[in-house]
Each structure stands twice: as C-alpha cells, then as structure tokens.
Amino acid sequence: MSAPSNKAFEPPVTAAILVIGDEILSGRTKDKNIGYIAEFLTNIGIELREVRVVPDLMDEIVSALNAIRSRYTYVFTTGGIGPTHDDITADAVACAFGVSIDYDPRAVAMLSERFPPDQLNEARMRMTRIPAGADLIANSVSKAPGFRIGNVHVMAGVPAIMQAMLDVVAPTLKTGVKILSETVRAGLREGDIGTPLAAIAAAHPDTAIGSYPFWSETGPDTNLVVRSRDPEKLMQAVAAVQAMVVTERARLKG
C-alpha cells in the first residue's frame, strides 16, 4: 500500500477572479466567464473565494488587483488585453506589480505566426506589451498571448479565447483536495425544512450545507447540497439530510 496523501491536511488552494470591462458593467455584454472559471476551478480542487468586476480605469484595476492578489493563492483576470485604447489591463498589472512593461519578443513571434509584417501595426503590437518578468500564456485561437506574473493570470475576455488559455494554465496550478458534493432533492419547500436542516448543519461542522429552492413540474422543491473535503463526513451528513427529508415528508404529508 502506498502512503496516504497528505493533501487533506494542507491548507486549501484559493482563488479570486477579476473581470475587467466597462461592457460588463453597462450590461451590454453579459459575462460568461465567471461561471465557467468557477466550475473549472471547483473541478480541480481550487476554491474560488471572491469575484470583482471593475471598469476600464487604471486606478480601479490596480487597487482591486492589489487587494485580492495578496489574499488568495491565485488570481485570474479576464478582459482588456486586446489591440485598442481601452485595453489597459497589461499596463495596470505592471503598475500593480511595480515593474516595467515593453514589447516582448516572444509575444511578437507569436503574433507574427498570424499576421504578415505589414499587418503588424501599432494597434496589434500593443498586444505584445508584457510586464517585465511575466511568462506568456499561449492563445491557440487568435495568437495574442495572455501572461502570468506572480500569482496573477491575465487572460482574454472573449470566452473561447479565455477557455483556451485556462486549459494552458491548468497544468501549472497547484491543486487542492477536490471538494466533494452530493445533492439531495427534498421534495419539500425550503421553509418546511429550514429548522431541522440548521440542526444538521450545526452537528456536521466539517461540511457546508446549502439549500437551493426551485420550481419543478410538481411545484416548489428544494435541492440540499452537502459539500466536504472528507468523503466520510460528507456521507454522514448526507445520510442525516436524507433521514430528515423522509421524516419531514411523512410529518407534512402523512
């Protein structure tokens, strides 16, 4: 037998997302990246702890980035790395880290795969400006790279490109113990079971129990989601929830 993994005793690997873009705040563009990244990170055992959305303003990006990058294992940014004047993320990240920014020969080489020299104009060259000390994140969709500096991963805002970049980044990330999750469909209204559910939650401190009401074809219903890093504690709490649901159904409908 191999030695058991010590991962369960390590501190959790955490993350925050910083979405950068006026178009999200105006409502013109509906964000599709937060939910995608959240699910992606959960699936590899990284806990997303916070999300912020800020406008295309230097001070706002710098102060949000500096507030979150010290709090979490990783930060993922989306948006603001295109070829136009409103794309200021790279400059803001350089400013937040206190490093210089310049045209990066590696990034120029990547863009040269797509654009002949006469199309590599000032605007497109803007996408090759990378903060000093950063590693590039390859972009298989449209070539212009993202980058990683410190614990911050700077990615595109276009979902297809962001997703391709996240696939490149994933193998480089330290991952934690995946949080296990089981859902119990109650067949009851949320308010019917809130009191016994709270007692179960209090009795199972190493689990997190969420309650999510929804409408089914038969009327109001509730999904009870139990989450834990520890499979045994998870199953104990799930069993308690299942037993409670059976009892409450009998009491209310019997």
Add this chain to the structure above:
Amino acid sequence: MSAPSNKAFEPPVTAAILVIGDEILSGRTKDKNIGYIAEFLTNIGIELREVRVVPDLMDEIVSALNAIRSRYTYVFTTGGIGPTHDDITADAVACAFGVSIDYDPRAVAMLSERFPPDQLNEARMRMTRIPAGADLIANSVSKAPGFRIGNVHVMAGVPAIMQAMLDVVAPTLKTGVKILSETVRAGLREGDIGTPLAAIAAAHPDTAIGSYPFWSETGPDTNLVVRSRDPEKLMQAVAAVQAMVVTERARLKG
C-alpha cells in the same frame, strides 16, 4: 419654454452590486442577476461601477458591504435572505450598519398572507428578521420581503424574485442622466483600426469609446460603441468613427 434640466451638470448617480452566495463561487449556480441589474440601471441613468461576489460568510459580507457602500450612491445585494441556516445576509447587513435585528411585524404580516399560522415555523420566521430602521421591499412572487437600509437594497437571489423587487425599488431611486450609446459596426478586424480609433478617443474626451470584436457570418468584425451623456458630443464622436471606418475600409480593401 421651460428651463433646461440641470441634470447634465449633476454628479453621476453610481451603484455597486454585491452578490452573496457559495453556489455562485462554486459554479453550481450561474449568476443571472449581474447582467440584468447592470442593464436595468444603465437604462435609468445609474452607472454601475463595481460588482463583488462573496461567500456566505459573515466577515466577508460585512467587509465587502462596508467597503462599497461608502463609495457609491447605491448598493444592491442579491442572495442569502431565505429561510435556511446559510441565509445570513440580513444579520450581516445589521452588523455592517451597527444596528440590531429582530422579527419585524410588517414582514410577519406579509408572510402571513401566504402561510397559515401552523406553517409559519421557525425557518420561515427567519425571513421576517429585519435590521432596525430598514424599509421593506415588497415581494410579489413569494411574499418574503427584501429591505432597504441607508443606501443598501437587500434583494433575493432567485432571479424572478429579484426582478420583482427591483421593479419596486426603481421608482424610489435618484436617477442620473442616461448615458447615450451608439454602435458602429466596423466591418473590419479590431487590430486594423486600433490606432485611428485611439486618436478619435483622445480627441473626444467627454465620450467613452469601446471596441468589441466578434465573429460574423463573413468573418471577424468589430462593434465600436460610443457612449456619452451629451448628445452633441456623442454624435460628433460617432461621425468621426464612421468616417474613420470608411477610410480604413477603402485603404485595406481598395
């Protein structure tokens, strides 16, 4: 003739959204409220400046709320006001404002419209706990109210209920000058026009010009969105963008 409105000279009315919920951060539930509220506020002349998503943890909710409520005209929260143990938003808001929280007779009356006394159990009564000094926000969908305290509006996370609450809140809000917006479809790739677009942006300081690439049936294309509070300045910038697009199309394709 009536006197011209002074609204154009008033400071903008601003807002932030605080989304509260583990289920958004785990990716289990995909947020639908941010985009809806963003568009709603833009349409009534309120500028959304920031969004934060935080977990169902007291300290996180309190510190995020206190950070943003002093910065913006209004704050809108979603989530965490249901009947179960993980619904702690009302307590967190009371804590952030330093006020007490108790069962509110007005809220009890609202819930009594829906639930007979034997169903108004401890869990459902939890939804009638309201911070001292708050006004209630009626909930036409499921009766349990939201509330307003200071500049903070506390709303449900279920989109249909949140939307009904926002309709109730809207007439009470101070609104600004609606930001006008015009979109010019370039018929060109973003990188083709980044340089002349930056010059136009620099020459029209009272406008904000965004550039949003997309794929159309004919290949890569770009929407150029010009925004301003001033209709005359908007049209001047739009005309400059349109002329630039015509010139660049001729240069690149002619």
